[in-house]
Each structure stands twice: as structure tokens, then as C-alpha cells.
Amino acid sequence: MVHLDTAADIPQQSDDVQPPVKKRCRREGAKWTRSGCLTCKRRRKRCDEAKPSCQSCIRLGLSCEGYGSIWAKPLGPAAQVFKQTEAPKRHRSSLSPTLSVSSLPSSLGQAFSTHRCVLSPPSSEQSFVSQSSPLPDRDDPDKVDGYVRDLVPCDQLVVGSPSPSRIISHLSDLDTHYLQYHMERGSKLLANLEIDENPLRSLIIPRALSSPLIMKALCAVSAIHFSNRAHYSWCAENEGANYYIDTMRTLRSTLAKAPGGSFPDDAILTVALLCKYEIVRGSVQQWAVHLDALERLVISRGGFDNLDQETAEFIRGLFVYVNNVARITNRRKIGNSIPSVESLGTRKLDIYIGYTEEILKLCARIADLPLLSSDFVALGLEINTIDTLLRNWTTTETKHTIPKGMTAATISRLHMVADCFRDAAYIYLHSILARITQDIIIIIEPPSPSTRPPWNNLISLPKAAAVQRLLQRIHTCSIDDNCEYSALTFPLFIAGCESETQSDRSLVFQVLTTLEVNFGIRNVQRVKELLGILWRGGKSHWLDVLEELQWDLILA
Known part of the structure; x- marks a missing residue:
């Protein structure tokens, strides 16, 4: 047995006078802030915040993009926002999320300087969506953990987008990030009509701020949509999966505690968002499970008449749309009639x-x-x-x-x-x-x-x-x-x-x-994959191709 002499490992004080340690002096310059222009934020440089254009950009001959929202413009396919900085390492993890809320840094700036993601088109080796073989669907609830294990951990990626401001103090930095993205971009792209009182903002956001359950589901949708818009960012994909798992866990607990099966509106809205999550993710199975659960929850409440009007209008529109579109590509019976689905009178578009x-x-x-x-x-x-x-x-x-x-x-x-x-x-x-x-x-x-x-x-x-x-x-x-x-x-x-x-x-x-x-x-990509198979296959009917693939394709 080897005994270590711990005393020998400790450096001994020398009697000689040690030279004083030279302190590092920070170069003088403009004060660094989180509210600088978008160009300086992207370059991660200090900004003097001069208007209309900052002096730093003028001095370097750069185009100063001003001080608007980081989500003001849609992300293009070549936008430099998410990029993998090193080859992914397969990593086994427990069911707990890779990036827990408790482990987040105290400020968004610190969080994003620690975890930076940059967007560039994935290489053929890095792309997780193959044109010839679609991504295996994470549709078995018992396989969700295995799916998360295959994703790139967030600590292997770095985030170079400017940090959004904190909105509500009780939210984590990550919650605030995805809430702001949903408010300024996602809600305008995840519907077939943009109006001033878009319920994805006017209904869902206030409910999410008062309901941790809805907030988790909303962040899951926002993260997976951000991932899609950021050319399939592994970091955002992983965070969306973690939110999804947390939502499912909390939802099961909420439903189990519901007295006499009187399920709250929060649970119904959450299931609607989970269905939306799976459609945005490009699921070819699991969306149907959530759609069926949504139908059962509304029926258990006695139909739409027993929900508050704003919730009833939102859920009805989503259900009628998804349920009928789902039946186009699925031979099996999808959904039934919900009581009072036609009793809401004259409706707005x-x-x-x-x-x-x-x-x-x-x-x-x-x-x-x-x-x-x-x-x-x-x-x-x-x-x-x-x-x-x-x-x-x-x-x-x-x-x-x-x-x-x-x-x-x-x-x-x-x-x-x-x-x-x-x-x-x-x-x-x-x-x-x-x-x-x-x-x-x-x-x-x-x-x-x-x-x-x-x-x-x-x-x-x-x-x-x-x-x-x-x-x-x-x-x-x-x-x-x-x-x-x-x-x-x-x-x-x-x-x-x-x-x-x-x-x-x-x-x-x-x-x-x-x-x-x-x-x-991402279900649009599923459509493109199916059409590619169909066009290469000759005279096969598209329903036969779907049956062979065992896909429950959703066109919503």
C-alpha cells in the first residue's frame, strides 16, 4: 500500500522575498454594456452606444445595425447564429435534463458566454436529418430518455447571439430567452394567420407567466422551433427535449391530482402545446397521442361550453384544424366529435x-x-x-x-x-x-x-x-x-x-x-422526404408508401 506524504506535496515558503505580482490592467475604452448595438453584440465587443451609429462601427468601417430586438428579422438558412464548435461526443445521461434550471448562471449574458451556439448549415456528417433516411421518431414515451442521450450536450456548444433582457424575475435565463423568442418571432410563425390579438401571445403568454406547467410546454415549443429556424441547432433541440420531459412529468402529476377528473384549463392548454411541439418537431406518431389526449380532456370537462371563452376558441380552432388535416393522411380513425364544438356562434377568423x-x-x-x-x-x-x-x-x-x-x-x-x-x-x-x-x-x-x-x-x-x-x-x-x-x-x-x-x-x-x-x-421536411420516395418509386400510391413507412404523417 502506497502512502502519500501530503506535506511533501505542499510548496514550502521561501525566505527570499518574492517579486510583487504584476496586476493585469484593463485597457481603457468604451464601457461594455448589454444594450449595445447588434453589430457589437454579435462581435462581442464593447459599444459606446452612440446614435444613430456607434463610433466603434464607424471607426472600423462596419455597418452598425442599430439597437433593435435580436428577433426583429427572421433567421435565414445561412444566418450565423448556431454552429457546432467541436465534434459531438455521445454521452449517456440520466432522465434529468442535461442543463438544469438550478445550474444556470445568474444572468443571460453569463449564460450565453458559457453556452454559445452558432448557426451554419450542418455538414453531411453532422446533420441529424438525412434526406434518404428520416430521423427515428421519438414517439415511444419510454424511449424519450434514450433520445435525449443521443443529443449533443449543451456544454459542448457555445451561444453567440445577443442576450435578451430578463422579463420576469422568477423565470430562469433560459425560460426568458425562449419566452422572448416566442413573443417576438415564434408566435408569428406558428399560426396560419397573424393578428393583433394572436392567442399564442394574448392567451398563452399570460397563462404561462402564472403557470409553470404551461411555461415548460411553451418553452419546449419555442426551443424546438428555434432549433428548426437555426438550421437544426443541437443545443436548442436538446433544451426543447428537456423542457418536453419536464412538461410530461409535471403534467402526469397534475392530472393525477385533479379532483374527480375535473382537469384544469392549464392541463388542457399544455396538452395542446405538446401536440403543437410534436408537429413542429416533425413527429410521425406522437402528435396523435397528444391529440387524442386533448380530445379526452375536453370531453371530460363536458365540451367547449365549460371552458372559458378565450380558451375554448383557441382549443376549438386548433382541434378542428389538426383533427381534420390528420384524417387526410391517416386511414385509422382520428378523433371524434367534441360536445358543443359548433355552439360557439359567429366566430372571428x-x-x-x-x-x-x-x-x-x-x-x-x-x-x-x-x-x-x-x-x-x-x-x-x-x-x-x-x-x-x-x-x-x-x-x-x-x-x-x-x-x-x-x-x-x-x-x-x-x-x-x-x-x-x-x-x-x-x-x-x-x-x-x-x-x-x-x-x-x-x-x-x-x-x-x-x-x-x-x-x-x-x-x-x-x-x-x-x-x-x-x-x-x-x-x-x-x-x-x-x-x-x-x-x-x-x-x-x-x-x-x-x-x-x-x-x-x-x-x-x-x-x-x-x-x-x-x-x-419540420413536418414540411417529412413531406419532402415522402415525395422523394414516391417519385423514385414509380407507380405506388402515396397511402401505400405511408403504410410501408408506418408513418402517421400530419400536414398541419
């Missing part, structure tokens, strides 16, 4: 539905047509009814109150999107009937032209005409970052599935990429 509610419900009816495939008479009557409703539909069919802050240009964009939805509904109707016919021909042996039912003759708009009309609307419209265009995922998807020319497919892929970059919702 919803941030998710816009003018498309009737079209969405017709698409849900189209999705149910295979249930009538054994009764040709009933099927023919339903096809005729759907076609008549589509042909006679107009955007002014249902009366809505116009929310405050809407402009004529916004309304025009909503009309354009709704018209695209009607064209898409026609294409979808043709596509579903083709799939039904395919099943019937397989059953009937031997197949012959007489075994192909003439259902297409019941549709007033041919498929090719509907595809061209939709793509012409897209082509003549300049698709930008106005959030109304974020709803075009479904029309572009179904047009891509049924298009046959290279030029049409190129247009679809190009516009989908624009949506992915502008709005940061």
Missing part, C-alpha cells in the same frame, strides 16, 4: 382555420369514402354530394368577424390559400377514388376495363385540371414569410403526389423548401 373550415371537413368526408366501398350506390351518392359542395363553395359562405389588425392584403392571402385548399380537395378526391378502385380491381379476378367503376365521371373538375389550377395559383403568387402561406403544406403535398411532370414536381419541391425555411415547421 381563426388563426389556424382561416376560410378553410368547410373544405377541411369535406376532406375528412373524402377520407371516409373507403368505408362505403362495398356499397357502390351509397359511395356514388356521397361522391356526388361532395362534388356539389366543392363546386358551390365560396370563401364568404360562412360569416366571420374580422379580428383587429387584419389588412386587405391579409384577407386576400387567406382567400388565395382557401382556393388552393378547394383545388387540393378535388385532387384528394380523385386520389382516394383511385386507391379504392385499385383495391376493387385486386379483389376481382381477372381484372378488366368493365371492373373499373366510372366514379371519376361524377367529379366536375378533372384531376389534371385541378393540379394545374392549384400550381398556377402557387406560381403566380410570390410565396414569402407571411404566415398565411404556411397552411399550403397540404395543397402542395397532394399536388406533388399526383403531379407527373418534372417541372410541376420541381415547383412543388421549391415552394415546400421555401415554407420550411420561412416557418421552421
Whole structure:
């Protein structure tokens, strides 16, 4: 056994006089502040805060970007905000988050100087989204911890974006960071309509400030959206996953403590945000679990009438939109009717539905047509009814109150999107009937032209005409970052599935990429992956491809 002489390891004092230690002197210059111009913040240099342009930028011949919000402009695909500084190391961790709130530094400036993330397009080795093989879905609740272990720990990344100001003292620096991002950017991109009283701000933010549960869920959504906008930042992705795990843990505890199954509004809003999180993340399964839970919670409360009006309007719009869009690509039954879903009277234009509610419900009816495939008479009557409703539909069919802050240009964009939805509904109707016919021909042996039912003759708009009309609307419209265009995922998807020319497919892929970059919702990437597989596979129907992939694709 080796004994260490601890005394020998201690440096002995020398009798000689030691020379005085020269103190480091800080070079004089402008006082460093957290409120300097954006250029100096990005360069991490002191700023003299002169206006309109600081002297530091003028002296160096730089363009002074002023003193606005760090979230004032959307992040472009090449914006230098998030970059991995070293190769990721696989790291096993416990269920507790990699970066706990208690371990955060006391100020955002200190936090961001310790953990800096910079955005650059990931290399082929670093990219966690493969064009050929989609990311494994973290959809088994028991596998959530394993998913987090595979993410790059935040202590291996560095954050070089300017620090947002603290808003509420009881929030952590990280909470404040993602709350401010949601308030200034995320809430404007995660809806299909931007209005002054956007409930993602007017409803969710006040509730989050008084409810730690909603705050965790909101930060999860904000972090995953920030990650998408920052070219899939590992740091923000990891933080979003940690918020998600914390939210699930707290939600289970909250639901278990609810007296007599009287679940609070906070729990309902939290589940809605979790569903939104999975859609933004590009989940192909777990969103359905949260949508089903949302439905059950609202039904347990007796329907929307028993929620406060603002919560009821927000949840109803989200549920009607996601539930009906989900049924387009999923054969299994998605959702049921919630009591009092139609009893809210004249409604203002919803941030998710816009003018498309009737079209969405017709698409849900189209999705149910295979249930009538054994009764040709009933099927023919339903096809005729759907076609008549589509042909006679107009955007002014249902009366809505116009929310405050809407402009004529916004309304025009909503009309354009709704018209695209009607064209898409026609294409979808043709596509579903083709799939039904395919099943019937397989059953009937031997197949012959007489075994192909003439259902297409019941549709007033041919498929090719509907595809061209939709793509012409897209082509003549300049698709930008106005959030109304974020709803075009479904029309572009179904047009891509049924298009046959290279030029049409190129247009679809190009516009989908624009949506992915502008709005940061990763299910658009799933759509692009599916279309790539479909176009390479020849004559397969897109529903067959989805079944082979075992995807519950969501186009919301």
C-alpha cells in the first residue's frame, strides 16, 4: 500500500522575498454594456452606444445595425447564429435534463458566454436529418430518455447571439430567452394567420407567466422551433427535449391530482402545446397521442361550453384544424366529435382555420369514402354530394368577424390559400377514388376495363385540371414569410403526389423548401422526404408508401 506524504506535496515558503505580482490592467475604452448595438453584440465587443451609429462601427468601417430586438428579422438558412464548435461526443445521461434550471448562471449574458451556439448549415456528417433516411421518431414515451442521450450536450456548444433582457424575475435565463423568442418571432410563425390579438401571445403568454406547467410546454415549443429556424441547432433541440420531459412529468402529476377528473384549463392548454411541439418537431406518431389526449380532456370537462371563452376558441380552432388535416393522411380513425364544438356562434377568423373550415371537413368526408366501398350506390351518392359542395363553395359562405389588425392584403392571402385548399380537395378526391378502385380491381379476378367503376365521371373538375389550377395559383403568387402561406403544406403535398411532370414536381419541391425555411415547421421536411420516395418509386400510391413507412404523417 502506497502512502502519500501530503506535506511533501505542499510548496514550502521561501525566505527570499518574492517579486510583487504584476496586476493585469484593463485597457481603457468604451464601457461594455448589454444594450449595445447588434453589430457589437454579435462581435462581442464593447459599444459606446452612440446614435444613430456607434463610433466603434464607424471607426472600423462596419455597418452598425442599430439597437433593435435580436428577433426583429427572421433567421435565414445561412444566418450565423448556431454552429457546432467541436465534434459531438455521445454521452449517456440520466432522465434529468442535461442543463438544469438550478445550474444556470445568474444572468443571460453569463449564460450565453458559457453556452454559445452558432448557426451554419450542418455538414453531411453532422446533420441529424438525412434526406434518404428520416430521423427515428421519438414517439415511444419510454424511449424519450434514450433520445435525449443521443443529443449533443449543451456544454459542448457555445451561444453567440445577443442576450435578451430578463422579463420576469422568477423565470430562469433560459425560460426568458425562449419566452422572448416566442413573443417576438415564434408566435408569428406558428399560426396560419397573424393578428393583433394572436392567442399564442394574448392567451398563452399570460397563462404561462402564472403557470409553470404551461411555461415548460411553451418553452419546449419555442426551443424546438428555434432549433428548426437555426438550421437544426443541437443545443436548442436538446433544451426543447428537456423542457418536453419536464412538461410530461409535471403534467402526469397534475392530472393525477385533479379532483374527480375535473382537469384544469392549464392541463388542457399544455396538452395542446405538446401536440403543437410534436408537429413542429416533425413527429410521425406522437402528435396523435397528444391529440387524442386533448380530445379526452375536453370531453371530460363536458365540451367547449365549460371552458372559458378565450380558451375554448383557441382549443376549438386548433382541434378542428389538426383533427381534420390528420384524417387526410391517416386511414385509422382520428378523433371524434367534441360536445358543443359548433355552439360557439359567429366566430372571428381563426388563426389556424382561416376560410378553410368547410373544405377541411369535406376532406375528412373524402377520407371516409373507403368505408362505403362495398356499397357502390351509397359511395356514388356521397361522391356526388361532395362534388356539389366543392363546386358551390365560396370563401364568404360562412360569416366571420374580422379580428383587429387584419389588412386587405391579409384577407386576400387567406382567400388565395382557401382556393388552393378547394383545388387540393378535388385532387384528394380523385386520389382516394383511385386507391379504392385499385383495391376493387385486386379483389376481382381477372381484372378488366368493365371492373373499373366510372366514379371519376361524377367529379366536375378533372384531376389534371385541378393540379394545374392549384400550381398556377402557387406560381403566380410570390410565396414569402407571411404566415398565411404556411397552411399550403397540404395543397402542395397532394399536388406533388399526383403531379407527373418534372417541372410541376420541381415547383412543388421549391415552394415546400421555401415554407420550411420561412416557418421552421419540420413536418414540411417529412413531406419532402415522402415525395422523394414516391417519385423514385414509380407507380405506388402515396397511402401505400405511408403504410410501408408506418408513418402517421400530419400536414398541419
